[in-house]
Amino acid sequence: MRISDSLFFITAKYSLKCRIMQNICIKDGFSLKWVFRYPELYKEVRSMLQIVDFSSELERRIEKLEEECIEITGRLEQCYRSFFESYGMKIIIELVRTRDGKNVSKPSVFSDNYQSFIEIALEDENEEYFPNAYIPIWKCKKELFYPVGYLTKWDTKVIEKKIKLILHDMLRERMEDLQNIKC
16 A cells, blocks of 8 residues: 555545435534534534423423523532632622523423523622533524424433532632742
8 A cells, every 4th residue: 555545545545434424413503613623512512302392391490400500500509609709709609590591490492592501600799700611401492393302412410410519610720820920
C-alpha cells in the first residue's frame, strides 16, 4: 500500500464520518459547524427525548419532575450557600419556567414555546447576575404545525449529580482565582 492510498483511505473514512454526523445534525436541526464548535451543547440537546404523543399522564410526569427539581435545587442552594458566600458570591439554583421568553409561575407544559430548565448562576456583591449553567428539563414547541415536546432522559438522581458537579467546578474556579491573586 502506497502512502497516497492510505491517505485516500483516511480521507474517505473521515469524509464518511462527517457525512454520517452531518445527516444526524440535519435530522436534529443543527448545522455541522455548530456541532463541532459546541460539542457539549450538542450532547446536552441529544440527552432529550422527543415526544409527540401528549397525554395527561405525561403532563403529570413532567409536573412531578419539575416539583422534584424545585426540591433538589432548594436543598442544594441551601447546602452550598455558605461556601459561595465565603468567596463574596451568592449562588442561585432554581427551576425556571418560561413561555415565549417570559417567566411563568403556573406550569402549562403543553403550551407552545413553554420550557423549564434548571439555571445555576452567581450574583456578586454588586448584584450583578452571572448565569453559569443550565440543565434542560422540558421544552414544548410547534414543528410543522404539530406540537413536539423534548423531555430530559435523566432522572432526579442524575440531575442532582450534574448540579453538584457544576457547583464543584464553580467552587474550584473560585479557589483558583483566589490563588492567582498576587499582592
